[in-house]
Amino acid sequence: MEEKINLLKQDLNKTFENFTNDKKEVKSLNELDLLESKYLGKKSLIAQTLKNINEFPHEVKPFVGKTVNEVRNKIENEIKNLRDELNLIEFDRKLREEKFDLTLPGRLLPLGSKNIINKVIEEIQEIFIGLGYEIAEGPEVETDYYNFEALNHPPDHPARSLHDTFFIDDKILLRTHTSPVQIRYMEKNKPPVYIIAPGKVYRKDYDVTHTPMFTQIEGLAVDNNINFGNLKWTLETLAHSFFGKDRKVRFRPHYFPFTEPSAEVDVSCNICGGKGCRVCSGTGWLEILGAGMVDPNLYKYVNYNPDEVTGFAFGMGIERMAMLKYGIDDLRLFFENDIRFLRQF
Amino acid sequence: MKITYSWLEEFVADLKDFSPQDIANKLTMSGTEVKRLEYTGDKYKNIIIAQIESFIKHPNADKLSLCKVNIGSEILNIVCGANNFKEKDLVALALEGAKIGDFTIKKSKIRGEYSEGMMCSEKELGLSQESEGILILEGNYKLGESFARQVGLDDWVFEIEVTPNRPDCLSVIGIAREISAITGLRFKSLEYDCQNEININKNFQIEIKNLQLCPRYSAKIFKDIVDKKTPDWMKNRLLLCDIRSINLVVDLTNYIMLETGQPLHAFDAELLASNKIIVRTAQKNESITLIDGTVRTLNEDTIVIADEKNAVAIAGIMGGKDTEINEKTKNVFLESANFWGPSIMKTSKKLGLRSEASNRFEKKIDPMLTIIALKRFEELLNKITGQKFEKVIYDCYLDVNRERNINLRFSKIKQILGIDIERKAASLILERLGIKNKISDDYISALVPSFRFEDLEREIDLVEEIARIYGFENIPTQKLDSRSSHGKYSYSQKMTMKIRQTLEDSGFNEVINYSFISLKEFNFFKLNEETSFKDYVRISNPLNEDFEILRTTLLQSLVKNLKDNISRKILNLRIFEISKVFFKDNSGKNNLPIEKTRLAVLLSGKANLKSWNYSERTYDFYDLKGLLEYLFEKFLLKDSLKLLNNEYKFFHPSISADINFNNEKIGIIGKIHPQLVNLLDIRQDVYFMEIDLDNFIIKSDKKQQFKQIPQFPSISIDLAIVIDEKVTNSEVEEEIYKNGGKNLVNLRLFDLYKGKQIEDGKKSLAYSLEFRADDRTLKDLEVEIISKRIIENLNRKFGAVLRQ
Numbered sequence A: 001m002e003e004k005i006n007l008l009k010q011d012l013n014k015t016f017e018n019f020t021n022d023k024k025e026v027k028s029l030n031e032l033d034l035l036e037s038k039y040l041g042k043k044s045l046i047a048q049t050l051k052n053i054n055e056f057p058h059e060v061k062p063f064v065g066k067t068v069n070e071v072r073n074k075i076e077n078e079i080k081n082l083r084d085e086l087n088l089i090e091f092d093r094k095l096r097e098e099k100f101d102l103t104l105p106g107r108l109l110p111l112g113s114k115n116i117i118n119k120v121i122e123e124i125q126e127i128f129i130g131l132g133y134e135i136a137e138g139p140e141v142e143t144d145y146y147n148f149e150a151l152n153h154p155p156d157h158p159a160r161s162l163h164d165t166f167f168i169d170d171k172i173l174l175r176t177h178t179s180p181v182q183i184r185y186m187e188k189n190k191p192p193v194y195i196i197a198p199g200k201v202y203r204k205d206y207d208v209t210h211t212p213m214f215t216q217i218e219g220l221a222v223d224n225n226i227n228f229g230n231l232k233w234t235l236e237t238l239a240h241s242f243f244g245k246d247r248k249v250r251f252r253p254h255y256f257p258f259t260e261p262s263a264e265v266d267v268s269c270n271i272c273g274g275k276g277c278r279v280c281s282g283t284g285w286l287e288i289l290g291a292g293m294v295d296p297n298l299y300k301y302v303n304y305n306p307d308e309v310t311g312f313a314f315g316m317g318i319e320r321m322a323m324l325k326y327g328i329d330d331l332r333l334f335f336e337n338d339i340r341f342l343r344q345f
Numbered sequence B: 001m002k003i004t005y006s007w008l009e010e011f012v013a014d015l016k017d018f019s020p021q022d023i024a025n026k027l028t029m030s031g032t033e034v035k036r037l038e039y040t041g042d043k044y045k046n047i048i049i050a051q052i053e054s055f056i057k058h059p060n061a062d063k064l065s066l067c068k069v070n071i072g073s074e075i076l077n078i079v080c081g082a083n084n085f086k087e088k089d090l091v092a093l094a095l096e097g098a099k100i101g102d103f104t105i106k107k108s109k110i111r112g113e114y115s116e117g118m119m120c121s122e123k124e125l126g127l128s129q130e131s132e133g134i135l136i137l138e139g140n141y142k143l144g145e146s147f148a149r150q151v152g153l154d155d156w157v158f159e160i161e162v163t164p165n166r167p168d169c170l171s172v173i174g175i176a177r178e179i180s181a182i183t184g185l186r187f188k189s190l191e192y193d194c195q196n197e198i199n200i201n202k203n204f205q206i207e208i209k210n211l212q213l214c215p216r217y218s219a220k221i222f223k224d225i226v227d228k229k230t231p232d233w234m235k236n237r238l239l240l241c242d243i244r245s246i247n248l249v250v251d252l253t254n255y256i257m258l259e260t261g262q263p264l265h266a267f268d269a270e271l272l273a274s275n276k277i278i279v280r281t282a283q284k285n286e287s288i289t290l291i292d293g294t295v296r297t298l299n300e301d302t303i304v305i306a307d308e309k310n311a312v313a314i315a316g317i318m319g320g321k322d323t324e325i326n327e328k329t330k331n332v333f334l335e336s337a338n339f340w341g342p343s344i345m346k347t348s349k350k351l352g353l354r355s356e357a358s359n360r361f362e363k364k365i366d367p368m369l370t371i372i373a374l375k376r377f378e379e380l381l382n383k384i385t386g387q388k389f390e391k392v393i394y395d396c397y398l399d400v401n402r403e404r405n406i407n408l409r410f411s412k413i414k415q416i417l418g419i420d421i422e423r424k425a426a427s428l429i430l431e432r433l434g435i436k437n438k439i440s441d442d443y444i445s446a447l448v449p450s451f452r453f454e455d456l457e458r459e460i461d462l463v464e465e466i467a468r469i470y471g472f473e474n475i476p477t478q479k480l481d482s483r484s485s486h487g488k489y490s491y492s493q494k495m496t497m498k499i500r501q502t503l504e505d506s507g508f509n510e511v512i513n514y515s516f517i518s519l520k521e522f523n524f525f526k527l528n529e530e531t532s533f534k535d536y537v538r539i540s541n542p543l544n545e546d547f548e549i550l551r552t553t554l555l556q557s558l559v560k561n562l563k564d565n566i567s568r569k570i571l572n573l574r575i576f577e578i579s580k581v582f583f584k585d586n587s588g589k590n591n592l593p594i595e596k597t598r599l600a601v602l603l604s605g606k607a608n609l610k611s612w613n614y615s616e617r618t619y620d621f622y623d624l625k626g627l628l629e630y631l632f633e634k635f636l637l638k639d640s641l642k643l644l645n646n647e648y649k650f651f652h653p654s655i656s657a658d659i660n661f662n663n664e665k666i667g668i669i670g671k672i673h674p675q676l677v678n679l680l681d682i683r684q685d686v687y688f689m690e691i692d693l694d695n696f697i698i699k700s701d702k703k704q705q706f707k708q709i710p711q712f713p714s715i716s717i718d719l720a721i722v723i724d725e726k727v728t729n730s731e732v733e734e735e736i737y738k739n740g741g742k743n744l745v746n747l748r749l750f751d752l753y754k755g756k757q758i759e760d761g762k763k764s765l766a767y768s769l770e771f772r773a774d775d776r777t778l779k780d781l782e783v784e785i786i787s788k789r790i791i792e793n794l795n796r797k798f799g800a801v802l803r804q
């Protein structure tokens, strides 16, 4: 009997060995099915042995059963693993057979755009928010008082002729600059004042380089001990943040009725690198804004004490800033609202 | 204003130490902006002075001559087509390499005869628009020398922009004084000792009616001026400064105006009706024929110069025709006056006449200049004609003190500029600007001279002078830490930016239009008939009729953008604008208009173009409404949105509504009236809405609070009904919500059908209803009971039946 069991053991070992060898040849699910039926099917040694287990004496039957089942489980396990593997390969093959044209166009989402003017305003606002400023606003239709008088332009002042003004009546007009916001803000707030004020302004001028409406940003800082060096630092910071660290900035003395000393501020021309070209009229510099120390006269209008506080103000044209930064060569594009222009920003 | 380097050299000692470029840069960096610097000599390269020795006819051409021309070192053969010359005439000869216009001179054969250059005409030399024959020079010139250098055309021209506060710089001497201050070179002023010439006889009288309007009137009579041409150097210097030569007297007045800043006017003394000049305001309906030939009727506030009979000039603006200098003029009455700027400005604006003279008066020039200019005229005329003139000056003036003492504290300089400037350096800067001063303990006591009387009034004005001459570039930058709490946007600014961003992200392009439109457009859109849009604000001096009134809605601007883009073949538009509109405030006089910020959106054209995987679709009303719902959901509460039919004349009468938020109107939405669209030649439907943005933002949910995420599952049922087609969706929805109870959390219309299987006049609506309770899982039975109740009520109210 012992011999018979030994023989069975040998046969089972042999069978597993054969299985292992046969398994190596299996390349497809079909072949795997054949392999399965060969080793586990009705005619297989394992099935036959289990079927005829009664031929063994009662006391060895559990042992025989256990031995055969061990091998069967091993084989079953291996077959299952192989089947998973082959299934995966087969799945992968099917996916690979799918023909898909990636080059067909996608479903379009419409492309929106912020207006370039607002985009530039937001860029500049961000810079000044970072420096501790707030954003102030004021009406676009103004009184003569806020637009001129309180800004040191008395009625007969020659500087008024620099502004070709649209009037509603003799006392009410379309603001020619955003500077009235300075006065309105200071009337309502005590120092320290750190504001910028963007907005539309109007001048009666219409040609290749002028539109009757354009956009400015005004800035105002009033506090104890603000000086011209602070103004230089602030506007250099602006120019470097907006145009890039590599740009040079220069301050030229100028005249504005409501600042003293007054300056015009230039950045170095990026097109010629400062050597002089058509864009910068050969000077190597591009004018970007006007600025200065707030004229102490203004403080009288808003009840600030000129011996206690000093301040600076500046103003710039947004369209010009945009033209210089984005290389736009025609001012009129800003208000033609050509979708091909709008969509670029 | 243009002036030249050589002219400046006359007033600044050793100017040659600095190149023209250097001077230009220094002027710009001290506040006198040099817009352009041009070297004029280049144009005249290889053009020299030559003398015609002899000439004969060209053997092969009737109209040409063969000339022997002396250039000092040799005699050249020149073929010439002109015939206005004679032997010994001096000419400008262009040699090989010279450029005449686009043409470069070469030695060549002309009809078989050798020519070594070309004798030039004034036109060819760019000295005049038209000329006959070649230029014949008068005067003593060296043969073979550079033509340009000899006649004053070899120079550097500075184009200068003078700020309105510096009328003193509208002159060569003003700029020279600035150069002296920035370089330290010595300024050579024009000075005349002529106190003993003033009003020494009464042969001529001057009467000023109002010394405020005319603070000074000085004059001098020049008798028997010999007939002389303006010398080339003066003519050409004026030419380089853009003033064309007329005759010697007029040229001198212009020359002296540029040099000193004092405008002069020359009358023919014989043509004045009296030996008395009266400066007065014009009489009612008084008129005058001006030099330009126009007849002007004057206002009673216009200052005129008159003899005892008539007005002979409009003061400071233009002289009269009747007393103008002409070729027969022998005796000149030369006016050198000072008029009140604001009055000149007003008159020149009213008459539309601006001149170099009026420009200077407007800015208030120094009355001390009048005598200097008269003396300079005498000096130059004497130099040119060799004549001596009677030493009499007539002068009438308002005697006021035009010197001002200002104390400039060193502490003020430090406070404004942020640096200490050395006391002596500050004092020297003022000194060189012509401001006498002395240093006291902690301040400078400065005496402002007459020529800066108008613009240097206060301590701060002197701080500015110090700063600009010291150089802005020499003032170090100083970091500024703002002491305000922190930078921030207001709530409404933040919301506006968010809304703009939302629209951008939703595929809309932002436009910005002019705030003005034409009245014609306004009426075209029938805005004049709409109460909420009709109160426009009119501009009293519009650019033209296209810019006549301020917008009360963004409607016409966006429609115009559509039309313009269609003309560029861009047919599909999703655009928006956030801008102010303006309404007349009728509540009181002198009120500012009411300004409102509006968000307007326009949709037109195709939503999708035909594509390989989806079909073409045209925008319809519900695209726009969808955006509106999205905005409401994002920024407010969606359920608070309601559209109420309200007819606007510019909208399709059936597709025209008010946008309501909690029963308050905050905008309008609709389809632009097809007839208007047709009239505009727009061949597609146009949808438009406009929201009062200020109001929208006020109502937006400021205090957003977290809501519990539902914990129990919901039950959805579908409900399809057949109902009269006149009943609106919102009426049905309202009824459903009314009966659905608090557990009805969502309602969605998923089908709308009219046609086959549905009776005429009826429609089928299918809704999906979602029920959920916050505290438990709902039972099917509960939902069934509710839906039954809904159907019963829909039936009772609208006769709706369940669709089978």
Ligand SMILES: [Zn+2]
Pocket: A269, A270, A271, A272, A273, A274, A275, A276, A277, A278, A279, A280, A281, A282, A284, A285
């Ligand atoms: Zn450049």
